[in-house]
Amino acid sequence: MSKPAIQITDVSFSFRVSDSGINSLREWLMRGSRGLFPAKPVLKHIDLQIEKGSCFAILGRNGSGKSTLLRVISGIITPDNGKVEVQGRIAPVLSLGAGLEPELTGYDNIRLLCTLMGFRPKEIRFFMPQIAQFSELSESDLRMQVKRYSTGMMARLTFSIAVASQPDILIIDEVLAVGDAGFQEKCYRRxxxxxxxxxxxxFVSHSIHDVLMLCNQACVMNDGRITFFGDVKDSCDIYTRQFQT
Ligand SMILES: Nc1ncnc2c1ncn2[C@@H]1O[C@H](COP(=O)(O)OP(=O)(O)OP(=O)(O)O)[C@@H](O)[C@H]1O
Ligand SMILES: [Mg+2]
Known part of the structure; x- marks a missing residue:
């Protein structure tokens, strides 16, 4: 049997003050009176196996650790302990605008991201019209600096780059929610x-409808732990039941 696409074994991760930054004089002074800020455990002994070819949803209330787990899987965050094994190339579509350079134009961002993903100039020239066409951004939009994009335009650009690169593993963290209905439908088809x-x-989404429509397996996260793993319908039931009193 082939190896799973993702194998996570006993992964834990805590944010420390240096990760979140000290944003005010008050925080800096507080640091003096309390010593070092304590580490904040965000992922706690996560074990997770995602089989190749599955469409896997991660459900959980705000702050439960979903985005952090996706960043660990994508290699953006190194866990404090545990092991993450990934088979194949990942294209992450994480928080809005993540990975985009605001000062560069849409076209230049496409070139930059494709270069960072390891594509050669010839391949980038091949992907460029596909990305532009899928995004439905106009020629003048693509020549504009990304800092002038609307949130939906940023989602269009990042998603279009990710799918054109033909990844083995596509990671999507909520960003499609900001696309208009037409673009969302097209993304789900793709x-x-x-x-x-x-x-x-x-796939991470708070839309039960989208999760049920798209995914065949899921897990539920709660306070940095995976509290359920298995059938997508059962996962959605468990997730929604948390909000019923
Ligand atoms: N850069 C950071 N510095 C410190 N703490 C952070 C940082 N990023 C996230 N956290 C904390 O980690 C915890 C998990 O956050 P995470 O973004 O993974 O949650 P989530 O499940 O994706 O939530 P949401 O549904 O709101 O997107 C939260 O308590 C959050 O405050
Ligand atoms: Mg999140």
Whole structure:
């Protein structure tokens, strides 16, 4: 049997003050009176296996650790302990605008991100029209600095770059929610196509409707732990039950 796309073993991670930064004089002075800020445990002994070709949802209330886990899987954050094994190339579509350079134009951001993903200039020239076409951003939009983009335009650009790069693992953290209805529908079709071609999808969304429509397996996170793993319908039931009193 082939190895899973993602194998996470006993992963823990805490944010420290240096990760969040000291933003005010008051915080700086407080630091003196209390000594070092305590580390904040955000992922606690996570074990998770995601099979190749699955479309996997991660559910959980705000602050439960979903985005942090995705950043660990993407290699952006190194866990304090535990092991993350990934088979294949990941294209992460994380928080809005993440990875985009605000001062550069849309076109230059495409070139930059494709270069960082390891594509050669010839391949980038091949992908460029596909990315532009999928994003439905106009020529003048793509020549504009990304700092002038609306949130939906940023989502269009990052998602279009990620899917054009033909990843083995596509990670999507909520960003599609800001796209308009037409673009969302198109993205879901594209995600299904990529999944049918064998790629693994990891999808974070608070929309139960979208999770049920798209995913075939899921887990629920609670306060930095995985409290349920398995069937997508059961996961959605457990997630929504948390909010019923
Ligand atoms: N840069 C940071 N510095 C310190 N703490 C952080 C940082 N980023 C996230 N956290 C903390 O980590 C915890 C988990 O955050 P995370 O963003 O992973 O949650 P989430 O499940 O993605 O939530 P949401 O549904 O709101 O997106 C939260 O308590 C949050 O305050
Ligand atoms: Mg999040």
């Amino acid at each position: 995600i299904r196509e990529i999944n049918q071609q064998g790629a693994t999808i990891i």
